[in-house]
Amino acid sequence: MELALQSLPALARASLVTVGLAAASMAAGLAIGLVTALIRIANIPVLSHLMRAYVSIIRGTPLLVQIYLVYYGPPQFGWSLEPVPSGILALSLNVGAYLSESFRGAIESVPKGQMEAAYTLGMTYWTAMRRIIVPQSFRTALPTIGNSYIGLLKDTSLVSVITVTELLRQSNVIIARTWQPLTIYLTAAALYWVMSTMFSYVQQRVERRVSRHV
């Protein structure tokens, strides 16, 4: 117990890195996911195939392999990203692919009549998407977005393999010194759980808010 308290400041500091990685990747991932979903639904030639290949590759390969590739791949071509940006890039590309499917499902679940009604009001396809369809789809997409975020929060632990001192790597570093894996991993697990729970609470509030007129 004493060791858990002693190591708490260092682990808490590393948790900030974990939250930062998750938040930055989620922000980028949301943008990637929405754009990908829109391109695929609009069936834009070439682009929509690229996006389909992107989603298929990301979903079909392990995140750990993607992280290694983003970190160790580009330097072979004389272009290299620092560990934290590499981690954020890999995580955003990953979560973006999953989110694009959430968005696609949510957008497609908006009744067809909505688009037809928008057309009769003289809206173009993209105006209707922006003002009628996408806003309605957000409510449907929210639970799966929340799910993705909590998954992402824990996936950040994989970034420890590319020298980023986030919560898991910090735990291993402390274990190397103290030889107390049980205590340290339990403390780390508790911190992950606290972060996820705090987020779940925020998500609940948001969901209630966007559903209040339904």
Next chain:
Amino acid sequence: MDLSVGKYGFIRSATILVVIAALAVAFTGLASAQSTLERIRLTGVMRVGLEGTYPPFNFVDENNRMAGFDVDISNEIARRLGVRAEFIGTQWSSLIAGLQTDRWDVIIAQMSITEERSQSVDFTNPYVITGAVLVSRANDNRFSQLSDIAGYRVGVGIGTTFEEVARSVPGADVRTYDSFQEYTQELMTGRLDVIINDQLTMAYAIKDRGLPLKITSGVVNEDRIGIAVKKGNEDFVALLNQILADMIADGTYRQIFQKWFDAEPVLQ
């Protein structure tokens, strides 16, 4: 509203992917031609790749700073180069990949000089000569020589010389781990019968942490530990060899060694 997706088909997607791959390969030509020594001199920093979880050679201390024998050696080398050392901790299996992709300039992390590794990196002369030993639980007298591990569960670090030594014994049930704390823990909890690791590291861990373990054999394999440098940096390797020789000759090396170990260094 047209929500359909697959108007074009797989072949088109595949073609696009091939074009992207070709572009990526085309960029290979842009790889930098700068040598390691040039880069260190230019930036004033020597970036050292190590585990950071291998006390007393390299670990993170209570103040969250990298410490240990390797760290002191690195700092001394950097001082003599007129630069400062920066430490990057990562797991063992990534050390060579990071060196080859210029994530760090040297590996100073208790890496033994082996023929296999010499195909991917260049080594300096050894800066530590040490040896692998068998370690068992304190009340276990079954292991006194290497051949005794046949038929038992043996824990070693993945991709280490200890793994090679373990695998050389027919019938040994070799299990690999990422960090030495993991397999040491497994030995204590009884999921392993014996482990193979460096004598200096194990002596330190048993004494410093009071682990209920003992070194139960003599040296089963000598390890010559070198500094690894990216291939094609002969000038830098020669300079490091000169610095190491100077450090051994003027007593600095012995001083650093005895700060961490109650023993005379093999290198004199």
